Amino acid sequence: MDTEADPDPSFSTSPFARSPWSAHFNTDLPPTPEDNSFLPNILMGSLVREEGHIYSLAAAGDLLYTGSDSKNIRVWKAQKEFSGFKSNSGLVKSIVIGGQKIFTGHQDGKVRVWKVSTKDPSVHKRVGTLPTLGDYIKCSMKPRNYMEGRRRRNLWIKHFDAISSLSLSEDQNFLYSASWDKTFKVWRVSDSKCLESIQAHDDAVNTLVSSIDGLVFTGSADGSVKVWRRELQGKGTKHFFSQTLVKQECAITALAVNDEATFIYCGSSDGVVNFWEREKSLSHGGTLRGHKLAVLCLATAGRLLLSGSADMGICVWQRTAAEHSCLSVLTAHTGPVKCLAVEKDSEAGEGERRWIVYSGSLDKSVKIWRVSEQPPAVDQSPRQQLGESPSGSGFFVNAPSFVIRGQ
Template identity: 40%
Template sequence: MSEPDPQLSPSRPSSASMIQLSPLHTSPPSSLLYCCITALHHDEGNILSLAVLRGIAFTGSESRRIRIWWPPEFVKRGYLKVKSGDVRALLAYGNKLFTTHKDCKSWSSFSLFSRTSLHQHKDCISCLAYYQAEGLLYKGSWDRTVKAWRVSDKKCVDSFVAHEDNVNGIVVNQEDGCVFTCSSDGSVKIWRRVYGESSHTLTMFLKFQPSPVNALALSWSTSSCFLYSGSSDGFINLWEKEIGSGRFNHGGFLQGHRFGILCLVTVEMLVFSGSEDTTIRVWRREKGSCFHAYLAVLDGHTRPVRFLAACLEMEKVVMGLLVYSVSLDQTFRVWRVKVFPGEMKVTVEEDQRINQKSKIDLMEYEISPVLSPSWVERKLQGNPLH
């Protein structure tokens, strides 16, 4: 049961943040309009987690309250009380809300999920994913392991060491049940359940960057599947699933952020990336290829963007979305984004110009640290970001 929340007050966006036409870098140009419809300051410390269900947003923090933000203007709000603070991860799926906490326990609809210490993680549970067909909840942890729980009887059906360092992100392909994990060890791995068993086996090892991989996102349909990974060097790598073999081939990378990528989310052909450089960038993939056009920067946060979520508002001639962002500036923002149709065919001359610009940009990156400065500082202090 949610209760009214008297503590938070919305700060309305200034006129400067209202709808504006974004600068575009495609030829011919396509249009994207966006505005920040609300920016709310959180009075209980950093927001540690974010989930969205049917347009309703949930945020977890160091307190024992999970905030609820109601559309359309997200001024009406409430909270849910939990028995433990430091809500490190949230997952909303179907009619369930899963939470994890600093005490390394998980909760399902606010009933204790981990009842014994036998299958309990030894460090922070950093990420969650749910496979609907089998009713399996996957939990990734800083103890380097992934555990699969069957929600129906709250039983741990598998536990395996997934990486050599913190597990930072996990996603599941709802079409075939493949599990994707990423880690501070710089790798992305693909796991599949052994036929007729509950155990998981490693099927692919993807490593294209020396720096930590912080976030994953999957974009799939009946005809294509793309995997995106965001790392601390500021690059977004992408892989395309090969029809027939099921292998994921590296399709290049997206560059534009100056510091580490902390979060990713995909909707249809769009990719949203949140960074330590305080910005959110919007990309659109051309149908039938790995080419991505950079559409816009959503600029408004003053500290690193830690979490992103997005959902469709309308899907007609103009695609309308709500984008939710959480930053270490202790604010929760909601953006209304409208994407207008536009052809994205690239001429030979334009392709050469883009490649040349990429080489120049890459030279600029090569004189910068491979790892973002704040990540290096946290690593030296033994205090990873969350």
């Protein structure tokens, strides 16, 4: 099934200076939060990669995992290279972290499982591949376990096209994998067993997110967002189709659910973000128009929604009781913004809602932002409004405010 070698030990021993990444940080530190001129949204630094385009990010505590179209997955700590591991599959489409396990979804249709060494936290070892070799052999012995694919018959437990998205259930007992093969699969984390394969859409499933109460949302290139309901059956599961939230001509490219699971957000290839309100029986809540090109990724943080786009910008939306408004647009990437990850800012003051946002792009870089729910100051100098630091170092200290049209 998978003949990968153990992780290259050079990842954990190579000096930072030899890394194919170079880190750049803003030495012009912004004012402290107590200063009235404090800027709520700034670019703190940039990690520039020579290996390939950035396709996936995952943040866990003080660690950042980055996946690209190279064979490497890099691990960062305090904006410095900490560790890494490699897979023979190449492009890393998705990364999720659950407990001590790291799950990576790949272009070859496999999910790989990694674990941090108990002896050395910088060492990551591959502990499995989904489907497992045992399940693959067992399943292959029964003709009824095969299904017709585009080119050949395939086992239902195996994706036969690229994995586009991974998501863990709220209790982290189940892992979901979505694929361009039009299906999503359900895996039991405890024993890596494939419990279900659901033919979900008429075209590639581009994105999937699991929510509370056993709800799963899938978005597809067929232009639809579907809702699925999970029921436990003994040690297994059964997912039932619940409803279609939208059916449109433009492909669905990204999904996100806020922490309270009260809002479901959907980005599409026409640059529009739609949202639904769960407290109103998933009725359509509105449309956010802030991008000129396709929305490629979404992330939520407190009352904020962040949308990354092929137009190279990141819109920071704030949700209030009455509406959504765009606080600012983060503009520093020179390529499409492909992925986002968010962590709480450990240095935020008491009562302050502030976040560290990581954005990965096809410009081969990861940008590190500090984003606050505090609106940008309106009395900035023209230089700051244009996103320049006082020293002219090129860091976008604060993005221009954005006016929503046609919401």
